[in-house]
Amino acid sequence: MISLVTLKLQQLTLRPDGLSGGHGLCAGCAESVVVRQVVFALENPAVVSLATGCLEVATTRFPDTAWRVPVIHSAFENAASTASGIEAAYKALVRKARIEPRKFTIVVFAGDGATYDIGLQWLSGALERGHRFVYICLNNEGYMNTGIQRSGATFAGTWTTTTPAGRAVHGKPQWRKDLTAIVAAHGIPYVAQAAVHNWKDLLAKVRRAEAATGPSFVNVLAPCNRGWRHEPEETMAISRLAVETGFWPLYEVVDGAWRLTGASRKSKPVTDYFKAQGRFRHLLAPGAEKQVDEIQARVDAEWQALIARCAAFKPPPLEGGGLGAGDSKVPPPSNSLLPEAGVSGEGVTDGSE
Numbered sequence: 405m406i407s408l409v410t411l412k413l414q415q416l417t418l419r420p421d422g423l424s425g426g427h428g429l430c431a432g433c434a435e436s437v438v439v440r441q442v443v444f445a446l447e448n449p450a451v452v453s454l455a456t457g458c459l460e461v462a463t464t465r466f467p468d469t470a471w472r473v474p475v476i477h478s479a480f481e482n483a484a485s486t487a488s489g490i491e492a493a494y495k496a497l498v499r500k501a502r503i504e505p506r507k508f509t510i511v512v513f514a515g516d517g518a519t520y521d522i523g524l525q526w527l528s529g530a531l532e533r534g535h536r537f538v539y540i541c542l543n544n545e546g547y548m549n550t551g552i553q554r555s556g557a558t559f560a561g562t563w564t565t566t567t568p569a570g571r572a573v574h575g576k577p578q579w580r581k582d583l584t585a586i587v588a589a590h591g592i593p594y595v596a597q598a599a600v601h602n603w604k605d606l607l608a609k610v611r612r613a614e615a616a617t618g619p620s621f622v623n624v625l626a627p628c629n630r631g632w633r634h635e636p637e638e639t640m641a642i643s644r645l646a647v648e649t650g651f652w653p654l655y656e657v658v659d660g661a662w663r664l665t666g667a668s669r670k671s672k673p674v675t676d677y678f679k680a681q682g683r684f685r686h687l688l689a690p691g692a693e694k695q696v697d698e699i700q701a702r703v704d705a706e707w708q709a710l711i712a713r714c715a716a717f718k719p720p721p722l723e724g725g726g727l728g729a730g731d732s733k734v735p736p737p738s739n740s741l742l743p744e745a746g747v748s749g750e751g752v753t754d755g756s757e
């Protein structure tokens with residue numbers, strides 16, 4: 405019996421591992437770390453819907469697979485539809501008494517290209533229909549598998565191969581899409597932002613996402629050392645910097661209530677984040693000061709807007725159930741929206757097994 409409330413790293417190693425070694429992801433890639441953390445966190449066995457992207461290409465090279473849980477390879481755009489189909493098929497088979505009811509959790513893994521851009525309408529439809537699944541966006545802010553192209557998640561000013569840093573264009577001109585807020589606007593029971601370095605926060609969020617009695621969505625920042633231009637061993641430090649500089653606040657939206665988690669705070673200037681990655685090198689050169697000031701101002705404004713959004717929701721009385729210092733005051737979700745929609749689980753978990 406392992407309690408997620410008091411989980412230690414050593415105990416985590418006893419949990420079932422979703423991926424074996426020997427896959428083809430780059431050394432230092434955050435994607436395999438996120439996948440393993442997610443599968444560690446789940447209460448139930450996982451059935452995975454996997455979109456095309458680095459994770460899929462590097463873990464399912466025929467005739468081999470690195471997966472230790474069942475996986476359905478979807479196309480780039482329709483991983484959420486595949487998840488909907490798994491749920492619908494399961495319900496039909498149980499209804500027709502072709503199989504016994506069983507507990508399992510449908511998990512989608514999809515990159516930011518597959519989620520923010522190409523799969524957005526499929527995702528939106530599945531959320532609106534209320535299928536029960538945990539959608540994990542592996543957000544490395546670009547189409548990395550096809551050569552580091554910009555996506556709707558790419559930050560303004562970022563160098564990519566389609567937004568070069570030259571005289572005419574100085575990195576990506578547009579601001580990124582706020583997909584987490586767009587998903588929250590669907591009114592689903594659980595939405596969160598997490599980052600790979602804060603494993604306690606991520607595990608707690610996956611548990612809450614799994615317990616939600618409807619669709620849930622966790623947008624996980626997953627640095628790509630190839631595309632972000634940093635050394636493989638710096639992945640976790642860069643993820644932490646993204647939170648500390650306010651580029652990637654950690655928060656969750658539980659039944660419409662917004663709250664910061666994981667000790668998320670903004671304590672460093674954006675230039676600290678830029679200095680750590682080659683994709684922002686041009687922003688540190690003379691002449692880029694105005695662009696940097698604009699980015700800092702926007703990050704500050706978004707942070708203030710998030711604080712205001714969180715302050716607007718008064719948290720209900722404390723009930724425990726969190727994980728880690730930053731979460732100890734977060735009550736479990738009430739899961740009130742879609743009581744009939746679930747495939748698996750028994751509602752709210754108190755974090756113990």
Ligand SMILES: Cc1ncc(C[n+]2csc(CCOP(=O)(O)OP(=O)(O)O)c2C)c(N)n1
Pocket residue numbers: 456457458459479480481514515516517518519522542544546547548549550555
């Ligand atoms: C409809 C369609 N368009 C384009 C592609 C080519 N393609 C395969 S993976 C990929 C990039 C994936 O980006 P993302 O979803 O962010 O995942 P990452 O590789 O960054 O983890 C692209 C463009 C495709 N397979 N299908």
Ligand code: SF4
Pocket residue numbers: 428429430432433434435458462544548549627628629630631
């Ligand atoms: S290119 Fe980036 S996302 Fe793809 S495997 Fe390498 S580090 Fe991971």
Ligand SMILES: [Mg+2]
Pocket residue numbers: 515516517542543544545546547548
């Ligand atoms: Mg990507």
